[in-house]
Amino acid sequence: MFVGTWNVGGRAPDSGLNLRDWLTFSSSSPADIYVLGFQEIVPLNAGNVLVAEDRGPAGQWLSLIRKALNPRRTQQDVPENYSDAAGLNTVSFDRTMAAGEEFGGFGAWDGYRLVACKQMVGIFLCVWVRASLFRHVSNVRVSCVARGIMGYMGNKGSISVSVTVRGTSCCFVCTHLTSGEKEGDAARRNKDVMEILKKTKFSNTQSFFCDSPHTILEHDKIVWLGDLNYRLEAASSWDETLELLQEKDWKALLERDQLKGEQRGGRVLAGWEEGIINFPPTYKYLANSDSYAIRLARSGGKRGAPAWCDRILWQGKGMKQQWYRRGESRFSDHRPVYALFAVDLDGDYTLARPSAGSSSAAWAKVQAEEILLLTRAQSCIETASRF
Numbered sequence: 001m002f003v004g005t006w007n008v009g010g011r012a013p014d015s016g017l018n019l020r021d022w023l024t025f026s027s028s029s030p031a032d033i034y035v036l037g038f039q040e041i042v043p044l045n046a047g048n049v050l051v052a053e054d055r056g057p058a059g060q061w062l063s064l065i066r067k068a069l070n071p072r073r074t075q076q077d078v079p080e081n082y083s084d085a086a087g088l089n090t091v092s093f094d095r096t097m098a099a100g101e102e103f104g105g106f107g108a109w110d111g112y113r114l115v116a117c118k119q120m121v122g123i124f125l126c127v128w129v130r131a132s133l134f135r136h137v138s139n140v141r142v143s144c145v146a147r148g149i150m151g152y153m154g155n156k157g158s159i160s161v162s163v164t165v166r167g168t169s170c171c172f173v174c175t176h177l178t179s180g181e182k183e184g185d186a187a188r189r190n191k192d193v194m195e196i197l198k199k200t201k202f203s204n205t206q207s208f209f210c211d212s213p214h215t216i217l218e219h220d221k222i223v224w225l226g227d228l229n230y231r232l233e234a235a236s237s238w239d240e241t242l243e244l245l246q247e248k249d250w251k252a253l254l255e256r257d258q259l260k261g262e263q264r265g266g267r268v269l270a271g272w273e274e275g276i277i278n279f280p281p282t283y284k285y286l287a288n289s290d291s292y293a294i295r296l297a298r299s300g301g302k303r304g305a306p307a308w309c310d311r312i313l314w315q316g317k318g319m320k321q322q323w324y325r326r327g328e329s330r331f332s333d334h335r336p337v338y339a340l341f342a343v344d345l346d347g348d349y350t351l352a353r354p355s356a357g358s359s360s361a362a363w364a365k366v367q368a369e370e371i372l373l374l375t376r377a378q379s380c381i382e383t384a385s386r387f
Contacts, residue, residue: 001341002031003312005174005225007283010043010122010334013182019304022336024325031340033165033371034112034128036065037174039227041124042333044155058119062126069112069128078084093283116161122152122328123226125174127161131260139164139212141202147178147192158196158226167344169212171219175226181304186258189229190268221316221343224272227283227334230259231307241305250277257308272313275324275339281306282326282335289330310337 003092004022009241041061041327042054110131115237117126141162148155159173175196178188200216213219233256235241244253254277262268284293284308312324320342328335 001033001035001174001223002338003035003037003223003225003311003341004336004338005037005039005227005312006327006336007039007176007227007310007332007334008041008115008336010040011332012041013060013064013331015060015064017064017331018114019064019193020071022329022338023065023068030130032130033063033343034069035172035223035225036128037128037159037225038122038124039143039174039176040122040160041119042122044122050153055119056067058117058124060112061124062117065126065128066114066144067110069242069372072111079163115163116140116142118142118144118159118161120146120157121148121177123154123157123159123174125159125161125172127163127172129165133165136166137163139169141212143200143202145196145199148193148267156192158200159169160196160200160202162202162213162219164212168221168343168345170221171223173216173222173224173226174219175224175225177229181231186230186262187267189258190262193268217315219316220346221319222271222314222342224315225311227309228259228268228311229309230257230262230311232256232281232305233261235305238305245281245306248280250296253281254308259308259311268311272315273321274311274313277308277324279326279337280335281308282337283307283309283333285333285335287330287333290328310334311338312337313339318346336380353362 002023006022015216023034034240038061040059088178112128113134115127115129115134115137117124127140135140139162143160143162144154145155145158145160146154156176156178158173160173162169162171162173166168173196175192177192178185180188197216202212204212204214216222232241232253234257241253259268263270263272281292284304285291294304294306310326314321321339322342323338323340325338327338329336
């Protein structure tokens with residue numbers, strides 16, 4: 001399972017952006033599942049936060065992802081009216097794929113299918129599975145928690161997707177937490193996490209999924225990804241921080257990492273696992289540069305240090321992280337981060353098969369939380385919206 005997170009700084013991608021270097025980490029051994037989370041796919045301005053969010057960039061990212069995962073596909077990856085496909089109306093999506101044709105991916109694999117995707121303002125999460133694994137995926141559900149302006153706007157918060165694969169329940173939580181380096185900001189991020197764990201609920205809409213998890217922590221495997229925004233605690237002097245950056249002494253810098261400190265103190269995500277960080281801080285970079293944007297704070301004359309804002313954590317037995325790395329794209333002021341997991345699917349499992357006359361709705365009912373879902377019957381992707 002490949003898991004990636006990237007804060008793209010409010011920029012829409014152009015058609016020439018190549019994601020293959022990020023996603024196709026090993027052409028000889030591609031992943032079975034791709035979980036890709038983004039933050040700030042649209043600018044976090046009043047128009048997107050308070051009125052109607054811009055749906056266009058989500059379609060552009062989907063198209064680029066599909067192009068990277070399924071390079072042998074013909075074009076027309078995402079329909080021109082993706083703004084509708086993203087949740088404003090119910091539409092038919094990708095009829096060629098719905099007909100059951102499998103497009104070749106890289107290597108000798110059989111291509112990838114979109115299981116689910118969801119946008120909440122700037123947060124965007126999509127899940128893809130290898131085509132031959134697709135029929136073993138069931139019970140796809142979504143839940144969103146807004147933690148932004150006034151504690152309920154969607155500029156910050158989470159999108160969570162629950163999915164069952166071969167009888168094993170998995171939950172993917174893509175988050176963008178409170179920003180800032182002021183005193184008390186770390187506690188506000190902790191509060192965001194607690195509220196997301198408390199308020200994320202997955203409803204059951206079909207009787208044969210009655211035993212499915214209702215909350216994040218009830219799942220067998222959980223991955224928490226995103227721009228968690230935890231910073232470095234202040235050093236005794238700025239020169240000390242600068243020296244450690246120049247020496248690439250990540251271990252020493254990580255001793256001041258807020259997230260690790262909050263975990264050790266039992267204040268947030270206690271017991272959750274994270275791989276060893278052997279890469280430079282992922283934030284904040286100057287535009288189109290490999291240089292950090294070192295800046296003076298507005299008060300006290302303190303400088304804002306780079307930090308590992310972008311993280312991937314997990315919880316659950318039978319998960320072994322094989323890689324934990326960052327990409328080097330200069331597209332935004334964050335660097336993308338990705339991890340590769342070996343995952344044991346050990347749940348009780350019986351493959352259910354739809355009857356010839358069953359409708360797509362009987363197998364993958366679209367949720368009211370505005371999910372874009374490729375149905376088990378592979379007839380179409382449908383969406384619905386509730387605002």
